[in-house]
Amino acid sequence: MSADRDQVKQALDAELNSAAFVDYCPNGLQVEGSATISRLVSGVTASQALIDRAIELNADAVLVHHGYFWRGEDPCLVGMKGRRIRALIQAEVNLFAYHLPLDNHATLGNNAGLGRALAMPSWRSLKATDVSYPVFTGQYEKSQSLSDITAQLSRCLDRSVVTVGDDRKSITSVAWCTGGGQGYIDDAADAGVDLFITGEMSEQTIHVARERDIAFIAAGHHATERFGVQSVGNWLAEMFGIDHEFVDIYSPA
The missing domain is CATH 3.40.1390.30 (NIF3 (NGG1p interacting factor 3)-like)
Known part of the structure; x- marks a missing residue:
């Protein structure tokens, strides 16, 4: 089965009450990809390793706790950040990120x-x-x-x-x-x-x-911080009938 991207966004924003938070980054859809979602990958941080794995798994969307565009961060899409976002856009993978609402x-x-x-x-x-x-x-x-x-x-x-x-x-x-x-x-x-x-x-x-x-x-x-993306990913999978897989990119931090 597949779900409409905008309906997924609306469901996430409503369930996580994202509008109520003054956060260090934007919460919600950070990078727009495919208009429909049939396979979701979740992970803690939108690192290159997570993006690469999501693309290998033919994901239409990635859900993370640590996304992009943090307050005070250089806004230019160059270097590491440029490579990450370019990979998402070229593969038409949506990136959803929720920080404090997911905590x-x-x-x-x-x-x-x-x-x-x-x-x-x-x-x-x-x-x-x-x-x-x-x-x-x-x-x-x-x-x-x-x-x-x-x-x-x-x-x-x-x-x-x-x-x-x-x-x-x-x-x-x-x-x-x-x-x-x-x-x-x-x-x-x-x-x-x-x-x-x-x-x-x-x-x-x-x-x-x-x-x-x-x-x-x-x-x-x-x-x-591995709990939230897994729980929300499973919740979305049940609600919309889409596939969900959590990918744990190891970090000793």
Whole structure:
């Protein structure tokens, strides 16, 4: 089966509520290709490797979390960016990219996926009044040790994670932000949670965790942002009857 490109765009924009976000990049259809879509490839970042693989798979569209045209970026389509976009246009492949909207969706987003990986029974935004605020929080019904949570995340994400804190620390409340969310550790500490999880860490993050007595896990930027594109891709496939394949281009970040 195939779907009309504009109908796919409208469905994505509506489900992800993209108009509500002030973001660092445009959300939605970033590069226009074929008017119909029968095969969708999803991936974290619109790298050349992902584009090449999508073309090999005869995809009509690519859905990513990290697309193009970031705020402050050189707008000229030259060099690496020119090659990427030229490949998409020549193959008539549509590029859909959603950044903050894909982090924040309550069930299909990256944060929701990490919540499931944590076996969290439920979650909510740490600031419910701000739709674009990217930190979720939840509580375990029964406390767990930091070491147990670390082991579970390592299994679910298939990678080693970095942990700061006593492995024996009892954890009940958790806040998390996928990707590069280390700057929100103070908000998590202010909220009084036991553990903050994100993808990356900065040098100062370690000291904040130690001095504010909050456990911290850096689980990988790429690893924690694989959830959303897969969930949304599967949702589109079911809605429109199109084929979907997630392509994981390895990144140690």
